[in-house]
Amino acid sequence: MTPLLQVENIAKFYGARIGCTDVSFDLYPGEVMGIVGESGSGKSTLLNCLAGHLTPDRGAVRFDTRADGLRDTVTMSEPERRMLSRTDWAFVHQHARDGLRMNVSAGGNVGERLMAVNARHYGQIRDKAIDWLGRVEIGEDRIDDRPTAFSGGMQQRLQIARNLVTGPRLVFMDEPTGGLDVSVQARLLDLLRGLVREMNLSAIIVTHDLAVVRLLADRLMVMKDGHVIETGLTDQVLDDPQHAYTQLLVSSVLQV
Amino acid sequence: MISVENVSKSFVLYNQGLAEIPVMQGASLKVAAGECVALVGASGAGKSTLMRMIYGNYLTASGRIMVGDVDVVAAAPRSILRLRRETLGYVSQFLRVVPRVSTLDVVAEPLLATGTQKDEALKQAKVLLTRLNIPERLWHLSPTTFSGGEQQRVNIARGFAFPYPALLLDEPTASLDPTNRATVLSMIGEAKARGTAIIGIFHDHAARDEICDRQFDVTQFTPGLAS
Numbered sequence: 416m417t418p419l420l421q422v423e424n425i426a427k428f429y430g431a432r433i434g435c436t437d438v439s440f441d442l443y444p445g446e447v448m449g450i451v452g453e454s455g456s457g458k459s460t461l462l463n464c465l466a467g468h469l470t471p472d473r474g475a476v477r478f479d480t481r482a483d484g485l486r487d488t489v490t491m492s493e494p495e496r497r498m499l500s501r502t503d504w505a506f507v508h509q510h511a512r513d514g515l516r517m518n519v520s521a522g523g524n525v526g527e528r529l530m531a532v533n534a535r536h537y538g539q540i541r542d543k544a545i546d547w548l549g550r551v552e553i554g555e556d557r558i559d560d561r562p563t564a565f566s567g568g569m570q571q572r573l574q575i576a577r578n579l580v581t582g583p584r585l586v587f588m589d590e591p592t593g594g595l596d597v598s599v600q601a602r603l604l605d606l607l608r609g610l611v612r613e614m615n616l617s618a619i620i621v622t623h624d625l626a627v628v629r630l631l632a633d634r635l636m637v638m639k640d641g642h643v644i645e646t647g648l649t650d651q652v653l654d655d656p657q658h659a660y661t662q663l664l665v666s667s668v669l670q671v
Numbered sequence: 672m673i674s675v676e677n678v679s680k681s682f683v684l685y686n687q688g689l690a691e692i693p694v695m696q697g698a699s700l701k702v703a704a705g706e707c708v709a710l711v712g713a714s715g716a717g718k719s720t721l722m723r724m725i726y727g728n729y730l731t732a733s734g735r736i737m738v739g740d741v742d743v744v745a746a747a748p749r750s751i752l753r754l755r756r757e758t759l760g761y762v763s764q765f766l767r768v769v770p771r772v773s774t775l776d777v778v779a780e781p782l783l784a785t786g787t788q789k790d791e792a793l794k795q796a797k798v799l800l801t802r803l804n805i806p807e808r809l810w811h812l813s814p815t816t817f818s819g820g821e822q823q824r825v826n827i828a829r830g831f832a833f834p835y836p837a838l839l840l841d842e843p844t845a846s847l848d849p850t851n852r853a854t855v856l857s858m859i860g861e862a863k864a865r866g867t868a869i870i871g872i873f874h875d876h877a878a879r880d881e882i883c884d885r886q887f888d889v890t891q892f893t894p895g896l897a898s
Contacts, residue, residue: 633748651727662685
């Protein structure tokens with residue numbers, strides 16, 4: 416089976432400082448990988464390099480494109496990459512306002528993504544927007560409200576609807592449950608898990624919340640100071656951590 | 672079906688003075704299809720550790736663990752995930768689920784993951800929950816708020832939903848009343864009859880003697896305990 420994403424030796428430096436370095440992994444269709452580490456460990460830098468938001472200084476990020484198979488997204492042209500990010504990728508930001516247009520209605524936020532991939536029929540776009548708002552548990556009566564009128568949890572769900580409406584194959588998530596209270600987090604996790612299963616999505620989730628990765632991720636990558644220090648099955652890394660730092664991370668979680 | 676060959680394991684605790692604790696040395700065990708083997712030994716001898724190594728939850732330092740044709744010790748995460756989906760089931764002592772997911776969905780999940788249609792999976796989940804005496808009014812609630820015994824039964828229903836060729840059972844009859852205990856024992860018997868290879872830990876000795884074909888004492892492979 417061809418991996419959906421093949422990452423080889425990615426490195427990104429900020430001057431002399433290491434953002435992330437020597438990162439390689441394969442991600443297969445339907446797989447969810449978690450990346451954990453403390454602030455400054457390089458996990459967000461890595462995610463942004465993978466999603467084409469930052470240009471890595473070294474390495475290749477090969478994506479299994481629908482037309483031509485594995486293509487290096489680092490070296491492909493900007494329009495090609497932008498097209499991929501509209502059709503095949505989704506990026507869920509930690510702060511919903513970074514991923515939403517705050518002065519456009521909820522329906523508009525979802526519909527805009529459809530129009531970006533050439534949907535033109537107003538009625539169909541609106542129906543699809545209503546369908547997706549329903550899937551993320553936002554009532555049809557809120558379709559014309561702006562996200563500014565939504566709670567944090569609703570904004571995050573709207574961002575997910577906006578991202579998934581075009582049927583992407585790979586979703587990048589940066590702390591998707593960060594800043595939400597726990598009951599809202601649980602609801603969002605349940606929603607994400609269902610969508611991953613239904614749509615056979617692959618996802619890369621950056622978080623510092625070990626409980627989130629245990630429930631969502633099949634595989635885990637632990638980062639520290641820009642380096643990957645441990646990888647493996649999620650439950651294996653959490654239950655039998657091999658690296659000193661991972662042991663510290665796991666043993667530092669407060670038991671509820 | 673399951674073949675453990677000369678496996679060893681130690682834990683290194685970096686944050687506790689670099690303590691290295693050897694927990695298993697040179698353990699070997701074979702379990703054939705349709706056979707049920709009980710792991711025995713004092714608490715701390717490594718029964719659960721061995722079980723977790725077979726499941727790929729703990730890493731194994733050396734040796735081989737074949738489940739079907741997959742060597743769990745050397746396999747990539749992707750192969751182990753597939754093994755767990757299609758071949759190797761595990762009923763742990765504790766139920767770990769996503770909050771808010773209904774009991775019915777929790778039990779149906781292993782079936783959905785292997786391609787059973789939603790309505791058929793739910794139908795089978797209902798049959799299992801009925802058999803294990805989980806009242807119907809609880810089916811649509813999340814099991815996180817259930818009593819210990821109820822959670823254990825949900826866990827068992829989930830573990831037996833898919834007919835895995837190999838099954839690991841960690842205290843399956845703990846905290847069950849006599850009726851449900853008997854049900855679980857007959858479910859284990861049925862799994863054996865259809866050729867499932869089973870490894871179990873039972874503190875319930877009567878259950879162990881009733882269901883297991885032989886015992887495997889892990890103490891002989893516990894460094895520091897054997898001598």
